Amino acid sequence: MTEVLFYHLQNITLEQVLPPLLEKSLERGWRVVVQASSEERTDALDAHLWTYRDDSFLPHASWRVADASHQPIVLIAEDGNPNRANVRFLVDNAALPADPEAYERMVLVFNGDDADALAMARAAWTESKSRGFEVTYWQADEAGRWRRRN
Numbered sequence: 001m002t003e004v005l006f007y008h009l010q011n012i013t014l015e016q017v018l019p020p021l022l023e024k025s026l027e028r029g030w031r032v033v034v035q036a037s038s039e040e041r042t043d044a045l046d047a048h049l050w051t052y053r054d055d056s057f058l059p060h061a062s063w064r065v066a067d068a069s070h071q072p073i074v075l076i077a078e079d080g081n082p083n084r085a086n087v088r089f090l091v092d093n094a095a096l097p098a099d100p101e102a103y104e105r106m107v108l109v110f111n112g113d114d115a116d117a118l119a120m121a122r123a124a125w126t127e128s129k130s131r132g133f134e135v136t137y138w139q140a141d142e143a144g145r146w147r148r149r150n
Contacts, residue, residue, distance in 0.1 A: 003105045004128040006121055007146070008139045010112040014091055017109060018045070019052045022060075022073055025087055030105075032073045033085040037092040039077045045091075046075050093120050096127060 009017060018034070025032050036042045042062060049058050060073035068074050068082040076082065079097050086104045088097060093116060100106060106128075110121040128135045138146045 002100055002103055002128075002131075002133045004100075004124070004133045004135045005105065005107045006125060006135065006137045007107060007109040008112045008121075008137065009109060010140070012140055012144065014109060014111075015045075015048050015052065018089070018091065019049060019058060021089070021107065021109075022049075022058055023056075026058075026072055030087045031083050031085040032087045032089060033081055033083060034073065034075045034089040034091060035079075035094040035097070036075065036077055037094050041092050042075045042077045049073075049075075090124075093117055095120075096124050100128075100131065100133070 007017065022032060022034070034045065036045060046060070046062050049060050052058075058073065059071065060075060061068055061071040063074055063076045063080065063082050065071070069084070071083050074083045074085070081088075081102065088103045088106045090096065090106060090108045093110070096106070108121060108124055110117040112118065125135060137149050139149050141147050
């Protein structure tokens with residue numbers, strides 16, 4: 001069954017949150033696709049993932065590279081699954097994919113200060129529940145640790 005996790009960003013940016021979440025995914029042996037809402041945003045995330053920390057390497061590529069199918073993390077701007085990922089991250093109001101059942105886990109990261117993002121997250125929550133997916137809601141506490149909320 002597909003699990004859908006909703007990560008509510010407040011007082012923290014996607015650029016701060018995404019790299020650690022991707023690192024945890026790789027530690028678990030998952031293949032990941034990250035879908036942003038535009039090619040420009042995908043390019044910006046690509047650049048950020050190369051430089052977010054001096055002492056680490058996060059192997060990834062954009063869908064444009066010839067060997068995207070061999071990459072553990074692929075950044076895309078449209079629907080698709082070029083690396084046969086079992087986890088899909090949806091950022092910057094990217095819509096649920098046409099084939100959500102194809103993933104073990106989907107992680108929807110949304111900006112809690114953006115009315116459009118909140119509306120999109122609510123609609124995705126409703127759709128995910130109606131499809132019978134297991135859904136969970138996560139929010140960072142004062143110390144920046146993610147806590148599951150009811």
